[in-house]
Amino acid sequence: MNPMMITNAQFYFALGVPLVGILVNVVLFTTLSHRIGRLEDRVHAGHDLLIGKVGEIDVRLARLEERSAK
Numbered sequence: 001m002n003p004m005m006i007t008n009a010q011f012y013f014a015l016g017v018p019l020v021g022i023l024v025n026v027v028l029f030t031t032l033s034h035r036i037g038r039l040e041d042r043v044h045a046g047h048d049l050l051i052g053k054v055g056e057i058d059v060r061l062a063r064l065e066e067r068s069a070k
Helices: 008-069
Strands: none
16 A cells, blocks of 8 residues: 555545534534624614613603793
8 A cells, every 4th residue: 555545534534524623613603693693682672772761761851841941
C-alpha cells in the first residue's frame, strides 16, 4: 500500500467531521437567532406598553391642569 494513499474510512472521516461541524453551527445559529428575535419582540412590546402608559399620564396631567386653571 502506498503510504500517500488514504483509506475510505479516513476519507469519509475527513469529509464528515467538517460537515457535521457546519451543520451544528447552522442549527445553533438558527436557534440563537430565533431566541434573539423573541427577546427583541418582548422588548418592543414592553417599550410600546411604557409609551402607552406615559401617554395616559400625559392625558391625566393635561386634565388636571385644565381643572386647576378654572
